[in-house]
Amino acid sequence: xxxxxxxxxxxxxxxLLPSPIAILDAMVKNAGALWTNSLVxxxxxxxxxxxxxxxGVPLAVLIVWSPYLRNxxxxxxxxxxxxxxxAIAPLIVIWFGHGIFSKVVVAFLVAFFPIxxxxxxxxxxxxxxxxxxxxSLKSSRVQEFRYIRLPNALPYFFSGCKVAITLAVxxxxxxxxxxxxxxxxxxxxxxxxxxxxxxxxxxxxxLSIQGILLFYAIGFVERVLLPWYTPDTSESAIxxxxx
Amino acid sequence: xxxxxxxxxxAIAMQQVRKVYPPLKRKGDPVxxxxxxxxxxxxxxxxxxxxxxxxxxxxLIKMLAGLLPITSGTIEVDGxxxxxxxxxxxxxxxxxxxxxxxxxxxxxxxPIDILKKSRKEFTQQAEELLHLVGLWDFRDHYPSVLSGGMxxxxxxxxxxxxxxxxxxxxxxxxxLDAFTRDEMNLELQRxxxxxxxxVLFITHSIQEAVFLSDRIVVLSTRPSxxxxxxxxxxxxxxxxxxxxxxxxxxxxxxxxARIMQARSGGG
Numbered sequence: 001x002x003x004x005x006x007x008x009x010x011x012x013x014x015x016l017l018p019s020p021i022a023i024l025d026a027m028v029k030n031a032g033a034l035w036t037n038s039l040v041x042x043x044x045x046x047x048x049x050x051x052x053x054x055x056g057v058p059l060a061v062l063i064v065w066s067p068y069l070r071n072x073x074x075x076x077x078x079x080x081x082x083x084x085x086x087a088i089a090p091l092i093v094i095w096f097g098h099g100i101f102s103k104v105v106v107a108f109l110v111a112f113f114p115i116x117x118x119x120x121x122x123x124x125x126x127x128x129x130x131x132x133x134x135x136s137l138k139s140s141r142v143q144e145f146r147y148i149r150l151p152n153a154l155p156y157f158f159s160g161c162k163v164a165i166t167l168a169v170x171x172x173x174x175x176x177x178x179x180x181x182x183x184x185x186x187x188x189x190x191x192x193x194x195x196x197x198x199x200x201x202x203x204x205x206x207l208s209i210q211g212i213l214l215f216y217a218i219g220f221v222e223r224v225l226l227p228w229y230t231p232d233t234s235e236s237a238i239x240x241x242x243x
Numbered sequence: 244x245x246x247x248x249x250x251x252x253x254a255i256a257m258q259q260v261r262k263v264y265p266p267l268k269r270k271g272d273p274v275x276x277x278x279x280x281x282x283x284x285x286x287x288x289x290x291x292x293x294x295x296x297x298x299x300x301x302x303l304i305k306m307l308a309g310l311l312p313i314t315s316g317t318i319e320v321d322g323x324x325x326x327x328x329x330x331x332x333x334x335x336x337x338x339x340x341x342x343x344x345x346x347x348x349x350x351x352x353x354p355i356d357i358l359k360k361s362r363k364e365f366t367q368q369a370e371e372l373l374h375l376v377g378l379w380d381f382r383d384h385y386p387s388v389l390s391g392g393m394x395x396x397x398x399x400x401x402x403x404x405x406x407x408x409x410x411x412x413x414x415x416x417x418x419l420d421a422f423t424r425d426e427m428n429l430e431l432q433r434x435x436x437x438x439x440x441x442v443l444f445i446t447h448s449i450q451e452a453v454f455l456s457d458r459i460v461v462l463s464t465r466p467s468x469x470x471x472x473x474x475x476x477x478x479x480x481x482x483x484x485x486x487x488x489x490x491x492x493x494x495x496x497x498x499x500a501r502i503m504q505a506r507s508g509g510g
Contacts, residue, residue, distance in 0.1 A: 129336040136308045137357040137405075138328045147356060151344045228344045228385045 018198035023205065026198035033187065038206050040183040044100055044172035045214070048107025049165050055108075056115030056164075057157070063116070064123040064149065065141070081113045086174055093179040103175030103183065110171035111164035115157070122156025123149045155229050158222040165214045169207065252322040254409060254441035255284040255307065259316035262302050276302045278466035280316075284441055284458075286408075291444040291452035293498065294462030294470070295506045300445045303467075304413050307443070308332055320409060330358060333402030333440075337414040339394035341386035341401075348373065348382040351400045358405060365404060372400040375437070376430060392423040396430065403438065410440040417447060425483055428454055432480060449502070453494045454481055461498060463505040470505050473498060 006012070007019035014022060027034065063070045089106050096102035126148055134144055176185025184203045191199035222229070262277040276299040284290045292300055305311035307318055309328040318325040320332070333354075341350045351369045355362055373379045376396040386394055395415060402410060416424045428451060435442060435455075446452050452459050453475055461470040475494060477485065485491050 127338070127340050129338060130340045130342075132305070132308070132310055133334055133336070133340060134353075134357055135310055136328050136332060136334055137330050137354050139357045143357055147353070148342070151342070154344075226344070228387070230387060 015195040015197050018201055022198040023201045026196070027202040027205070030199060030202065034184075034202060034206055037182055037184050037187050037203075038210060040100065041169070041172050041176065041185065041207070042210055044103040044175065044183065045107050045165070045168040045210075048104045048109075048171055049111050049161075049168040049214075051104065051108040052111040052115050052164055052168070053161070056112050056160075057119055060116050060119035060123060060153075061145065061150075063120050065145070077113070077116065085110045085171060089174050089178040092175070098179045098181065100182075103172045103180065106175035106178075107168040107171035110174075111168040114160045114163040114167065116160075118156045118160025118163075119153050122153025125156070126152050154226055155222075158218065158226070161218045161222075162215055165218055166211050169211045169214065173207065253283040253319075254286045254288070254321060255443060256319040256322075257281055257283070257307075257316070258318075260303070260306065260313055260318060261315045262299065262306060262311070263314045275466040277306075279468050280462070282460050282469055282472060284443060286441055287439045289435060289442045289444065289455055289457045290460060291446055291456040291458075292460045292462060293446055293449055293452050293502065294467060295464050295502060296447065298462045298465050299467040300462065301413055304334075304411055304443075304445060307411060308334060330354075330405065331407045332409045332411060333405070333407040335395070335398050335402045335410070335412040335415040337417050339386070339391075339398040341394055341397060343385065343387060346383050346385060347378060347389070347397050350386060350397055351404050353401055354405045360405070368406070369400065369404055372403055373397075375434060376400060390423075391419055392427060395419065395427060399431070399434065403434070403440070408441060410435075410442045412442065412444045414445050414447060416451065424448075424451070429483065431455065436480060449495045449498050450486060453477075453491060453498070454483075454486060459498060461501045461505070471501050 004020050007017060007022075018026070059073070063073055085106060088109075092105050092109075093102045096105050123145075130148055131144065134148060139147075172183065173185035173188075176183035177189055180186050184207050187203045188200050191197070191203065258281050260277060260280040262275075264274040264276055266273050280303065282290075292303070294300060302311065306313050307320070307325065309325050313325075320329060323329070341347075342353065345353065348366075348369055351372060352362055352365060355365045370379070370382070373382050376399060378393060378396055378400070381389060381393065386397065389397065399415070402412075416427045419427060432455060444452070444455060456475050459473045459475060461473070462468070463470045473494065477490060477494075
């Protein structure tokens with residue numbers, strides 16, 4: 001409302017800050033193009049994200065399993081994480097081409113780190129006495145992971161996923177910026193070069209809606225899979241009558 | 244295994260047990276946690292270990308469970324030398340350490356999964372144990388909705404599910420409030436009188452130790468040694484009111500005096 005008012009009252013040129021109505025108008029006019037291109041971006045970020053889960057989780061397990069790997073792989077990961085992905089995106093495009101795959105790779109690269117770090121943290125943050133208990137029963141390491149560490153890591157894994165999925169969308173857009181002919185990032189770049197600012201905003205709105213929906217989708221999966229997990233230390237109803 | 248008369252072999256036999264931890268800092272000295280501990284626990288006996296804080300009680304338990312190597316001396320359980328974990332033992336820790344993602348019943352069955360035994364065979368046993376401690380109605384709940392006392396009861400059930408002959412409890416009720424603690428003491432006495440396990444019970448509370456035990460081992464400060472051993476000659480089953488009797492008070496006074504002396508560096 002305020003936005004609409006400001007743009008009308010101060011007569012701000014449309015190429016500088018379009019009014020919400022202008023943005024809506026641009027959305028409707030370009031509905032077809034926005035829809036197909038947002039599907040492309042969605043696809044890139046989802047595949048990139050799934051790839052980061054598929055590779056990140058086993059890597060986290062390996063890191064926690066073996067102190068040797070922890071000491072060798074972790075520093076390399078950290079070094080790699082300290083390189084800005086935006087800076088290497090051009091390289092990725094050179095290596096993997098202008099097609100969808102290079103965007104998937106960039107999305108994967110940005111989403112990967114939080115998955116590994118959070119999952120590894122979850123695998124390690126097990127109560128010492130819980131391990132003492134299972135070891136006193138001669139548990140094997142496989143049992144230790146299966147019965148204790150992996151389930152314990154799930155909430156951590158999901159919070160990593162929530163960060164990763166929003167990062168994956170950013171990664172896909174970066175990839176499209178650097179070199180591509182489709183996707184919302186490409187639309188933004190193209191529209192901006194033609195000063196079609198309302199279309200840029202339209203694409204941005206769709207991008208953020210996409211990010212939010214993906215974020216909540218993960219929250220939903222988490223709630224279905226982890227009914228035991230209560231993020232807030234909720235008051236226990238039964239505890240009061242503890243006889 | 245040579246044929247042994249199980250009645251004459253003590254459930255636990257510690258002989259000159261000593262534990263030295265490696266130095267904490269690179270150039271520090273090794274830390275002597277346990278200097279010389281020897282005592283035995285008979286089958287079905289309830290023995291408590293009390294001592295000033297930091298006297299190596301938890302170290303002792305870890306060595307008994309085979310989780311920590313013994314520097315020198317020996318620990319035997321049922322006549323077998325402890326060299327590593329042995330599954331004829333149930334442990335209850337100060338915190339209940341239940342698995343958050345398992346229901347109470349599934350938590351009780353946890354040792355069965357680790358020991359790769361059939362759940363079916365032990366489900367009835369688990370249900371009996373839950374009945375015994377009054378948790379039957381909560382068998383399908385997640386531990387997070389239970390009170391501290393209820394969680395510790397679940398943990399007690401879990402320690403008994405594989406029917407170990409030895410039950411080791413490391414300050415199990417230390418985190419509970421006084422009333423819940425009293426309740427748990429009665430409960431434990433009842434469970435113990437029904438199941439007749441050998442119990443080694445670590446506690447800070449002299450009153451609790453006298454209330455529950457057949458004998459009490461008093462440890463000195465770190466590096467710990469056995470200071471004295473008391474035999475508690477009070478009739479069973481013991482009632483909470485007995486804590487105010489003269490005989491009871493006499494025991495707590497004596498033990499308290501020993502611990503004070505141990506703390507001040509004497510004895």
